[in-house]
Amino acid sequence: MASLWVKRKFLGNGSYGKVFLAQSTALLAYYKSPALVPFVALKSCLASRSSSLRLERDVFRELGGCDGIVKCFGSGVSVENGVEYFDLVLEYAPGGSLEQLLRFRGGRMPELEVGCYTRMLLKGLSHVHGKGWVHCDLKPANILVFPSKHGGGVFKCSLKLADFGSAKRGGEISCGFVDPCSGRKNRGTLLYSSPESVAFGEHEAPMDVWALGCIVFEMLIGKGMWSNYRRFSARVLGDLIAGYQDSGLIFCDDLSANAEDFLRKCLTRSAEERWTADQLLEHPFITESCKMLPLSQSGQTPKIMGYRRIPFSSSFVVSNNPSVFVN
Numbered sequence: 001m002a003s004l005w006v007k008r009k010f011l012g013n014g015s016y017g018k019v020f021l022a023q024s025t026a027l028l029a030y031y032k033s034p035a036l037v038p039f040v041a042l043k044s045c046l047a048s049r050s051s052s053l054r055l056e057r058d059v060f061r062e063l064g065g066c067d068g069i070v071k072c073f074g075s076g077v078s079v080e081n082g083v084e085y086f087d088l089v090l091e092y093a094p095g096g097s098l099e100q101l102l103r104f105r106g107g108r109m110p111e112l113e114v115g116c117y118t119r120m121l122l123k124g125l126s127h128v129h130g131k132g133w134v135h136c137d138l139k140p141a142n143i144l145v146f147p148s149k150h151g152g153g154v155f156k157c158s159l160k161l162a163d164f165g166s167a168k169r170g171g172e173i174s175c176g177f178v179d180p181c182s183g184r185k186n187r188g189t190l191l192y193s194s195p196e197s198v199a200f201g202e203h204e205a206p207m208d209v210w211a212l213g214c215i216v217f218e219m220l221i222g223k224g225m226w227s228n229y230r231r232f233s234a235r236v237l238g239d240l241i242a243g244y245q246d247s248g249l250i251f252c253d254d255l256s257a258n259a260e261d262f263l264r265k266c267l268t269r270s271a272e273e274r275w276t277a278d279q280l281l282e283h284p285f286i287t288e289s290c291k292m293l294p295l296s297q298s299g300q301t302p303k304i305m306g307y308r309r310i311p312f313s314s315s316f317v318v319s320n321n322p323s324v325f326v327n
């Protein structure tokens with residue numbers, strides 16, 4: 001059986017399997033020229049160990065489309081050298097992850113730029129929470145970077161939320177794992193974990209807002225929120241996060257009042273008092289940043305004619321029409 005995908009490049013390892021840059025074999029046969037065939041990111045794992053990727057597929061199905069979330073085109077089983085693989089087909093992020101972008105920039109980003117990126121992330125988060133899901137593992141490595149649709153403007157990047165492999169439904173009893181290092185019932189990544197998730201194993205929407213606060217902190221300050229404690233063991237760091245008090249958050253003088261207040265609204269110890277993604281979209285740090293931008297970059301996406309949407313499908317049998325993946 002011929003493979004459905006031609007894997008062009010290995011992009012990275014995840015805990016469930018591997019990610020490849022790939023092109024559809026059927027589209028390559030149809031167009032005859034690889035330059036005409038779009039790239040996708042193929043998250044691939046052994047079909048027999050695909051529960052995590054299948055969960056991610058289900059989450060994408062429920063979330064549907066949103067500008068702030070990486071697009072999922074479908075999923076399916078392919079056979080390679082007699083071995084069955086489960087593949088999740090995602091839009092390819094040519095800019096890599098926000099973690100790579102931060103490393104490349106190597107320091108603080110201008111507030112205006114951070115405000116605009118944060119708005120993109122908040123739009124995605126508001127959509128996820130509105131659909132009743134919690135991402136549970138927001139961090140720079142799970143945010144993907146795309147060239148801005150409108151090109152040539154002030155900022156050339158668009159950010160989208162990715163990696164929903166740890167997501168859970170809001171209100172559902174969490175089955176976090178016991179971290180062997182910290183001894184705590186954890187979900188997600190400790191450095192971006194909120195006090196209530198570390199202290200009480202509470203994994204609800206406010207934990208995503210906390211993680212977003214840590215990410216915005218990193219963009220604005222140029223280093224991670226807990227970077228001074230990197231040498232500490234996971235157990236000690238867990239204790240520090242669990243015991244965090246709002247009064248411990250002190251900022252450098254040159255941060256604007258809006259930026260500082262925004263961070264305080266995200267990094268509030270009490271999950272009940274922490275602002276929601278919807279509230280944060282109305283915060284002056286966001287609204288003022290976007291006022292400074294041309295319309296095309298303020299999040300009001302103009303319609304682009306001639307762009308054909310690829311509908312979501314649960315399998316990627318390719319139809320006669322080479323531009324459409326169908327069920």
Ligand SMILES: Nc1ncnc2c1ncn2[C@@H]1O[C@H](COP(=O)(O)OP(=O)(O)OP(=O)(O)O)[C@@H](O)[C@H]1O
Nearest residue numbers: 011012013014015016019041090091092093097163
């Ligand atoms: N859609 C995509 N486009 C481009 N690169 C991607 C895409 N999805 C994932 N990657 C890259 O593939 C690598 C593995 O990503 P993935 O999100 O699957 O795992 P991870 O978050 O690194 O690990 P874990 O599964 O433990 O959370 C990362 O380097 C990531 O940047």
